Amino acid sequence: xxxxxxxRAALAALFLAFAGVAAAQGNLEINTPAITAxxxxxxxxxxxxxxxxxxxxxxxxxxxxxxxxxxSSVPLAQRGQINGLIAAENADRAALYREIARAxxxxxxxxxxxxxxxxxxxxxxxxxxxxxxxxGWVKK
Amino acid sequence: xxxxxxxxxxxxxxxxxxxxxxEARSLTVDIGxxxxxxxxxxxxQMRLDGAGGAQLRAARLxxxxxxxxxVALECAHLSLVDDRLxxxxxxLEAAGxxxxxxxxxxxxxxxxxxxxxxxxxxxxxxxxxxxxAARLRARLEALPLAAVHAYWPQLAQWQxxxxxxxxxxxxxxxxxxxxxxxELAFGSADGLQxxxxxxxxLQGGGEAAAQGWHWRGxxxxxxxxxxxxxxxxxxxxxxxxNGRMVDGVLHVDALSAHLEGVERIDARGRYDLRAQVLExxxxxxxxxxxAVIGPRYLAxxxxxxxxxxxxxxxxxxxxxxIEHGELQAIDLAVDAAGLSLADGALAFGxxxxxxxxxxxxxxxxxxxxGGGRWQKLALGAFTVDARAHGGEVVLEAxxxxxxDGALAFxxLRLQRREDGWHGGGSVVVEPIAMPLLSVALGMPxxxxxxxxxxxxxxxxxxxxxxxxxxxxxxxDGYLMVTGLxxxxxxxxxxxxxxxxxxxxxxxxxxxxxFSFGSVSGHVDAHLLGLxxxxxxxxxxxxxVASSPGRYPRxxxxxxxxxxxxxxGAGAMAAIQRSLLGFFDSFGYREIGxxxxxxxxxxxxxxxxxxxxxxxxxxxxxxxxxxxxxxYNRRVDWHELxxxxxxxxxxxxxxxxx
Numbered sequence: 001x002x003x004x005x006x007x008r009a010a011l012a013a014l015f016l017a018f019a020g021v022a023a024a025q026g027n028l029e030i031n032t033p034a035i036t037a038x039x040x041x042x043x044x045x046x047x048x049x050x051x052x053x054x055x056x057x058x059x060x061x062x063x064x065x066x067x068x069x070x071x072s073s074v075p076l077a078q079r080g081q082i083n084g085l086i087a088a089e090n091a092d093r094a095a096l097y098r099e100i101a102r103a104x105x106x107x108x109x110x111x112x113x114x115x116x117x118x119x120x121x122x123x124x125x126x127x128x129x130x131x132x133x134x135x136g137w138v139k140k
Numbered sequence: 141x142x143x144x145x146x147x148x149x150x151x152x153x154x155x156x157x158x159x160x161x162x163e164a165r166s167l168t169v170d171i172g173x174x175x176x177x178x179x180x181x182x183x184x185q186m187r188l189d190g191a192g193g194a195q196l197r198a199a200r201l202x203x204x205x206x207x208x209x210x211v212a213l214e215c216a217h218l219s220l221v222d223d224r225l226x227x228x229x230x231x232l233e234a235a236g237x238x239x240x241x242x243x244x245x246x247x248x249x250x251x252x253x254x255x256x257x258x259x260x261x262x263x264x265x266x267x268x269x270x271x272x273a274a275r276l277r278a279r280l281e282a283l284p285l286a287a288v289h290a291y292w293p294q295l296a297q298w299q300x301x302x303x304x305x306x307x308x309x310x311x312x313x314x315x316x317x318x319x320x321x322x323e324l325a326f327g328s329a330d331g332l333q334x335x336x337x338x339x340x341x342l343q344g345g346g347e348a349a350a351q352g353w354h355w356r357g358x359x360x361x362x363x364x365x366x367x368x369x370x371x372x373x374x375x376x377x378x379x380x381x382n383g384r385m386v387d388g389v390l391h392v393d394a395l396s397a398h399l400e401g402v403e404r405i406d407a408r409g410r411y412d413l414r415a416q417v418l419e420x421x422x423x424x425x426x427x428x429x430x431a432v433i434g435p436r437y438l439a440x441x442x443x444x445x446x447x448x449x450x451x452x453x454x455x456x457x458x459x460x461x462i463e464h465g466e467l468q469a470i471d472l473a474v475d476a477a478g479l480s481l482a483d484g485a486l487a488f489g490x491x492x493x494x495x496x497x498x499x500x501x502x503x504x505x506x507x508x509x510g511g512g513r514w515q516k517l518a519l520g521a522f523t524v525d526a527r528a529h530g531g532e533v534v535l536e537a538x539x540x541x542x543x544d545g546a547l548a549f550x551x552l553r554l555q556r557r558e559d560g561w562h563g564g565g566s567v568v569v570e571p572i573a574m575p576l577l578s579v580a581l582g583m584p585x586x587x588x589x590x591x592x593x594x595x596x597x598x599x600x601x602x603x604x605x606x607x608x609x610x611x612x613x614x615x616d617g618y619l620m621v622t623g624l625x626x627x628x629x630x631x632x633x634x635x636x637x638x639x640x641x642x643x644x645x646x647x648x649x650x651x652x653x654f655s656f657g658s659v660s661g662h663v664d665a666h667l668l669g670l671x672x673x674x675x676x677x678x679x680x681x682x683x684v685a686s687s688p689g690r691y692p693r694x695x696x697x698x699x700x701x702x703x704x705x706x707x708g709a710g711a712m713a714a715i716q717r718s719l720l721g722f723f724d725s726f727g728y729r730e731i732g733x734x735x736x737x738x739x740x741x742x743x744x745x746x747x748x749x750x751x752x753x754x755x756x757x758x759x760x761x762x763x764x765x766x767x768x769x770x771y772n773r774r775v776d777w778h779e780l781x782x783x784x785x786x787x788x789x790x791x792x793x794x795x796x797x
Contacts, residue, residue, distance in 0.1 A: 033678040034633035041632040071331030076365050080372040080440050087445035095628045098602040
């Protein structure tokens with residue numbers, strides 16, 4: 001319980017730090033080179049993923065990953081590439097959660113980092129995107 | 141056929157019922173049960189109305205093993221003249237659903253032939269002809285597959301479309317069939333299983349045997365594409381097979397298939413159609429060209445995230461055995477196979493050997509690897525001899541030659557879990573000559589030896605821990621690397637962390653090697669929390685200081701100038717410039733330097749703090765003495781490295797001459 005509260009506080013600080021990264025290179029103590037590399041990689045991929053979120057082909061899952069939820073709108077020949085794109089995004093996300101837990105000096109917080117991020121991604125999803133709640137997939 | 145029907149268990153009961161005056165007169169005949177070698181009808185009833193129409197109903201109609209309930213044939217006009225039975229404008233129902241209408245039936249009871257034409261309820265046309273005794277010919281044209289949804293509700297969620305043509309010739313002892321599927325498309329709700337524009341051609345035949353039927357068939361996929369998650373497939377595959385059909389079990393005695401990139405695919409098996417269980421399947425694939433099938437079938441399944449960056453080579457053959465729906469065995473043999481990352485960072489091959497796997501038994505994997513490449517280092521030939529049991533792989537020993545030494549792993553145990561591989565073991569780096577290693581890494585040649593004993597090797601997803609010590613004897617002293625961790629080894633965030641402790645490094649050899657002028661003496665260095673990304677340092681706390689002890693300490697004029705150049709213009713204001721012109725070298729008492737690297741900035745420090753913000757890097761001593769003072773506290777790391785490279789390059793040139 002105590003660890004969880006500490007983690008919440010640490011993550012709150014971290015999210016503030018993330019918000020500030022674009023504006024200033026101030027809080028780089030937490031933003032390690034590995035986290036920066038992951039964020040850049042995810043940012044580049046986001047251009048390819050955003051239309052897939054919008055079309056509903058890909059949704060934000062409750063375990064902090066992205067998932068191919070309805071590929072029907074995607075041409076058959078591209079479904080495999082999208083599966084690769086999703087696998088690469090999920091590999092980066094898994095690494096990000098581990099890396100943030102490590103940067104906080106608590107690798108064992110990985111699962112909590114993942115859970116908190118999962119909720120964050122879902123909260124920040126744009127209207128029209130599909131997110132996975134307790135009862136299944138819903139359109140925001 | 142009508143006449144051929146043998147009323148074996150006849151229980152014909154005639155009931156004549158004359159309706160009241162208000163009703164048309166009708167006649168109902170209860171026939172009971174009719175049996176025939178391939179056909180059985182129960183509770184058969186015929187009803188004739190007064191207007192020339194007729195109804196034939198059966199509570200259950202069975203053809204071979206297939207049965208339908210509530211079958212009814214209605215004719216607007218039924219006539220029987222001189223053994224010729226005609227049904228005009230009929231309709232056929234089964235299980236309460238319309239199967240077809242506009243039905244025309246003509247039968248010659250004397251010649252024992254029959255012809256039925258019907259427009260099927262969902263579209264398409266069916267023609268059935270029976271000639272001579274029990275010889276049936278049927279033709280199906282343009283049946284829309286969407287119409288099948290009505291009879292096969294499970295298919296509705298697949299949104300099947302397309303059309304089917306088919307032909308069937310059936311006698312008591314033999315059958316021939318052909319089916320053409322055109323423009324087949326289907327898709328599961330999540331789009332993970334789908335096809336478009338598919339054309340299939342199926343042809344075959346069969347003969348009745350002592351038990352069941354012998355059959356043969358050929359299937360060709362001639363057009364279209366499909367996505368069967370995670371594989372994208374296009375037309376071109378063909379297969380032919382033969383087997384038996386006994387008591388509802390489909391036996392495939394021999395199946396061969398042709399697929400681009402594979403020399404041969406063979407299979408045999410047994411499928412229980414009633415229980416819908418694959419009782420047995422043995423599949424073998426011979427000489428698959430990995431360059432073709434690797435990107436298409438292997439990468440999307442095994443490494444989807446890296447699928448674009450993998451290069452396959454060589455050949456593989458394999459086999460799979462499934463019994464009672466459970467995977468029992470996999471055998472894979474590779475021949476001169478190669479696997480590499482497109483960026484060249486990692487490559488293995490040629491690899492030859494066998495990888496067997498059994499559900500319940502341990503197996504032994506033996507692979508001869510001809511060589512490999514990791515970053516800039518070429519790996520020698522080695523043999524992998526491992527035991528696999530369930531999801532665990534154990535390597536008692538694995539020795540990978542590297543230059544004149546080797547990486548020797550022992551007691552390596554890896555377990556495959558949901559989130560990836562976990563395990564551990566130990567590794568020893570057998571001595572590698574530094575001259576070879578430094579040249580291989582593109583560095584100036586250095587004398588010395590590298591070796592390591594890392595008994596605490598641990599592998600988890602996202603981290604490889606190498607507890608122990610890696611020691612490099614170099615420049616008369618040594619570097620000891622501890623706390624080695626490779627983090628996120630397979631992604632963009634791949635980085636290495638370690639602590640390095642260097643003792644008694646001979647500056648004369650170091651400065652000569654890197655063409656930095658000449659400094660005599662020894663230093664100790666500590667790099668704590670060193671983090672390397674793509675072999676470049678991004679973070680460390682470093683401190684370099686003169687080693688304790690008595691030894692000659694001189695610094696050349698060129699080295700002093702170079703230190704000044706590193707600091708940038710005006711950085712070394714306190715260098716006693718006037719002295720530089722007169723002497724080639726100077727005595728010093730102490731050298732000290734620290735750098736805390738964070739976010740591309742090195743925060744520098746020296747031996748002391750001086751008024752005005754300076755710090756001493758070299759404290760003079762002896763005659764002539766010289767102090768080198770630094771003033772820049774925050775130095776851009778990349779700029780510092782650039783300057784160092786320029787200094788080394790400019791100093792190296794004259795020495796070559």
